[in-house]
Amino acid sequence: MALTTGDLIARITTHLAATLPTSPDNARWTPSRFLPPSLGQDTEAKTQRCWSVWSPAAAPVVATQRQTNTEGIHVTSTIEAGFCYSLRQDGTAADFAAALAAEDTFRIALFSTDRTTLPRFTMQSVSRSLQPDGRTLVILFTLQASHTVPLAA
Numbered sequence: 001m002a003l004t005t006g007d008l009i010a011r012i013t014t015h016l017a018a019t020l021p022t023s024p025d026n027a028r029w030t031p032s033r034f035l036p037p038s039l040g041q042d043t044e045a046k047t048q049r050c051w052s053v054w055s056p057a058a059a060p061v062v063a064t065q066r067q068t069n070t071e072g073i074h075v076t077s078t079i080e081a082g083f084c085y086s087l088r089q090d091g092t093a094a095d096f097a098a099a100l101a102a103e104d105t106f107r108i109a110l111f112s113t114d115r116t117t118l119p120r121f122t123m124q125s126v127s128r129s130l131q132p133d134g135r136t137l138v139i140l141f142t143l144q145a146s147h148t149v150p151l152a153a
Contacts, residue, residue: 049083087135122146
């Protein structure tokens, strides 16, 4: 499937925007103004369940593969999709448990994408990091997407 990395990100973002507001827990999910490495910088009122998607890297599947303009090149793109969750200072343990439930909702939405319009995804890892303020948890999914990048229009 020939698909630019920009199109891949746009399709995932569109899918999450349509899927997350109708999540089973009826929580409000908001697209962030920041990329995953900078999640948690939105205003405090918007930090809770603020999400974003990006692709920090891509590499040819076979480094010595012959590249042609008509076929493009087969690549594996690293995709990072994540969200923030606010933790109260007096209820961190309970809020962390709620953040894990939100993580399940986000994961299900992320992997429920239509497989006819998107390539195969493989989940590589999930990281959870507490920001220096001690009040913002950032949960980040790292995926690998295998697709063909066109080399000509």
